[in-house]
Amino acid sequence: MIFGEIPVAEAEGAILAHSVRHQEGVFKKGRVLSAGDVAALRASGVEKVFAARLEADDVHEDAAAGRLAQALAGGHVTVSEAFTGRANLYAGGAGLVRIDAERVRRINHLHESLTVATVADFSLVEPRQMVATVKVIPFAVPRFTLEAALAIVDEDGPLVSLAPFQSREVGLVVTTLSQTKPSIVSKSIEAIGERLAALGSALKHTEVVAHEIGAVAEAVRRLSAAGASPILLFGASAIVDRGDVIPMGLVNAGGEVTHLGMPVDPGNLMMLGRLRGTPVLGVPSCARSPKLNGFDWVLQRLLAGMNVTAQDIMDMGAGGLLTEIPTRPAPRERRPRDQAAAKERAPSAQAMKAPRVAGLILAAGRSTRMGGDNKLLVEIKGKPMVRHVAEAAKASRLDEVVVVSGHQSEAVRAALAGLDLRFIHNPDYASGLASSLKAGLAAIAPASDGVLVCLGDMPLIAPRHIDRLIAAFNPTEGRAICVATYGGKRGNPVLWAAEFLPAMRALTGDVGAKHLMAEYGEAVCEVAMEDDAVLTDLDTPEAIAALAGRWGSQQRS
Secondary structure, three states: EEEEEEEHHHHOOOOOOOOOOOOOOOOOOOOOOHHHHHHHHHHHHOOOEEEEOOOOEEEEHHHHHHHHHHHHEOOOOOOOOEEEEEEEEOOOOOOOEEHHHHHHHHHHOOOOOOEEEOOOOEEEEEEEEEEEEEEOOOEEEEHHHHHHHHHHHHHHOEEEEEEOOOOOEEEEEEEEOOOOOHHHHHHHHHHHHHHHHHHHHOOEEEEEEEHHHHHHHHHHHHHOOOOOOOOEEOOOOOOOEEEEEEEHHHHOOOOOOEEOOOOOOOOOEEEEEEEOEEEEEEEHHHHHHOOOOOOHHHHHEEEEEEOHHHHHHOOOOOOEOOOOOHHHHHHHOOOHHHHHHHHHHHHOOOOEOOOOOOEEEOOOOOOHOOOOOOHHOEEOOOHHHHHHHHHHOOOOOOOOOEEEEEEEEEHHHOOOOOOOEEEEEEEOOOOHHHHHHHHHOOOOOOOOOEEEEEOOOOOOOOOOHHHHHHOOEEEHEEEEEEEEOHHHHEEEEEEHHHHHHHHHOOOOOOOOHHHHHHHOOHEEEEEEOOHHHHHHHOOOOOHHHHHHHHHHHHHHO
């Protein structure tokens, strides 16, 4: 890659390294300069720009990040489209992430241009949570570096994967001594139930028995016969030896103690055992508290379908001192001011999750330029025009798709039959575009981080166009309004952050929200596309005929 300051007259095709202001606005970092861009810069008196030119053995940042991210992703992990050299990997459900840390280390040692960052191995994650990111530092990666990274990924199984939690019917034995208070028993059962519920399982069988070997053995046998798995043994007194009540109760029931104790604090006094293939855990007394302890680490793995061995337990020591981590703060050592400061330093939970984006298809117009026909119902390649748009939206990463109908509403709905869509009728559609926009915005899920507004007369829009806009969307980094472009021209769809919805709901007449882009220019991100689909709306018979002719010539060539 060639990088540096170059004369504007020679900058066509170069990638801007820094944003440059010109007479009509700003060309932002990362823009590939067209001939028109060069002319605009020269007319504005700009003589030089910092830019990059890719060479034959360079792989563009988005292509490189996208290929590596797809290769890294194993089961139950989804990958975003790459944008600005970054491709994120997200959890496809709740579970534990598995990371091959050694291969991650080797990839990061290949070349400074290519980086992979992940959460820690066995991290507990929620659905949609980011688990890894691939980031290309410059605008390109040497091809040999990318190929070397892909070769490392191919050496073994998935490098980043998710073990999803499996719903289990868990059994619990709680033992009591003469001095055990009923409130302790209740607290023990409640703490275990809440832990299981948070991991997608349920406490189906509970036995409260005396703290005696025989009583424990009988209770374990009953839970085993009922099909409980795993079986948890919560003793009235901590386990201090293999000859203690809880371990011996398991042995007398026909089971075995695999390992006693663990190098995790709190949680040292935990027991790992088995009974005819069913995992059995001796629960440490610290588990009456909701705070994280070593028992949680083992329980999480079991509920994610993993086999836990004595070796696994012994390997938990590095990082096993949990007393001072944020999930278990020391109350006397953290003042309120410290808590506020920690909150300010911590990344927001939302920033670490895939954004929830709703799709809004505007399909209510009267097609006044079509000479009487409803353009949305005109067949394009054997399908109504609007169905092409809806199918693309459904195949993309949008969380939901809302269609706003108005003119010939029943016919539009019939054209979209069989698709999982939500329909909103706009009775005021004749007043113009703004009324349809507001009707649709009122219907989207309140939890949406943004809304992608798509026109029903753009049948060339594909899932890749929508997904690229979603990949670019990041309000915390200043990309709160993402507009599709081709050849430097802005088109549709446009993705708007939720913060702009009040302004959009205030619109009136036959206008959309594009003028808001001028008002909030600093939040606009132009997302370049590889074709002119984002500029192609068909609102006249001539436009439809031209598209049919173009397709025909492509098929003959």
